[in-house]
Amino acid sequence: MDEAGFFGRERERMIQEQIVRRGVHDARVIDALWRVARHAFVSPEQRTEAYADRPLPTGGGQTISQPFIVALMTSLLDLRGDETVLEVGTGSGYQAAVLSLLAERVVTIEALPDLADSAAARLARLGFANIRGITGDGTLGYAALAPYQGMLVTAAAPSPPGPLLDQLDDGGRLVIPIGGPGEQDLQVWQRHGDRFVVRSEGPVCFVPLRGEFGWGKEEWE
Ligand code: SAH
Numbered sequence: 248m249d250e251a252g253f254f255g256r257e258r259e260r261m262i263q264e265q266i267v268r269r270g271v272h273d274a275r276v277i278d279a280l281w282r283v284a285r286h287a288f289v290s291p292e293q294r295t296e297a298y299a300d301r302p303l304p305t306g307g308g309q310t311i312s313q314p315f316i317v318a319l320m321t322s323l324l325d326l327r328g329d330e331t332v333l334e335v336g337t338g339s340g341y342q343a344a345v346l347s348l349l350a351e352r353v354v355t356i357e358a359l360p361d362l363a364d365s366a367a368a369r370l371a372r373l374g375f376a377n378i379r380g381i382t383g384d385g386t387l388g389y390a391a392l393a394p395y396q397g398m399l400v401t402a403a404a405p406s407p408p409g410p411l412l413d414q415l416d417d418g419g420r421l422v423i424p425i426g427g428p429g430e431q432d433l434q435v436w437q438r439h440g441d442r443f444v445v446r447s448e449g450p451v452c453f454v455p456l457r458g459e460f461g462w463g464k465e466e467w468e
Contacts, residue, residue: 257286257297257298258298261280262280265300265315269315275326276322276345278348283344285341288339288369289339290306300314305362307361310338311339312401319433320401324346324399328351331392332396333388333398334346334401335388335399336400337355338357338362340369340370342355343370343380346399354379356383357381357382357385384457386408386460386461388410388411390410393414394416394419397421398415399422400421400422403426404460407421407436408459417438420435421436424451427462428455430451431450431451431452432449432450433448433449434447
């Protein structure tokens with residue numbers, strides 16, 4: 248079998264066994280997962296593992312999230328295609344690529360310059376034109392392109408950063424893991440005027456969110 252055939256079969260199996268079987272049935276999300284070559288977002292040594300049911304290292308102690316978590320968080324945003332979406336924690340760029348197929352524009356912020364640079368180069372090479380990569384502290388959001396109709400934070404936060412809540416559009420949703428080391432609660436914060444309706448989507452496990460409104464070095468061991 249050629250390489251494209253191998254990765255295509257792996258991706259199909261990932262979608263059936265990890266995504267559909269566990270309850271994500273949104274056809275647009277599934278189509279986006281099918282269209283993004285996850286193996287292009289991992290190191291060459293890990294390409295054959297790219298579709299496995301777990302997170303993988305991206306360098307600097309960071310990870311590319313488990314496929315099911317990417318699918319779940321994406322489906323929780325309930326995107327229609329005309330949104331501007333903010334992602335905090337670019338990492339490999341995989342989640343941003345998936346979002347870019349479901350929204351009008353994606354702004355993604357990464358704190359570690361090496362990761363931000365390699366993700367930007369990879370996304371450009373793969374032809375994802377509607378993604379704006381920013382290097383910096385994502386807990387501050389990115390006011391220049393606000394408001395956002397959807398926001399995804401792909402690192403564990405002590406609480407939802409104020410600037411992100413401020414930059415969320417009326418009716419928009421922020422999907423964010425809240426909690427400390429070990430296990431966090433995946434929460435959806437939906438804005439209704441000045442109020443936020445919060446719901447919990449169950450336990451997840453992420454690396455820490457750093458920065459001004461993230462976890463400090465001593466707080467997260
Ligand atoms: N979404 C990524 C995986 C993210 S892992 C993917 O699809 O591959 C979490 C990422 O959040 C790490 O790369 C980490 O460096 C980054 N991060 C942590 N705190 C941050 C902050 N305050 N601002 C921006 N990025 C941050």
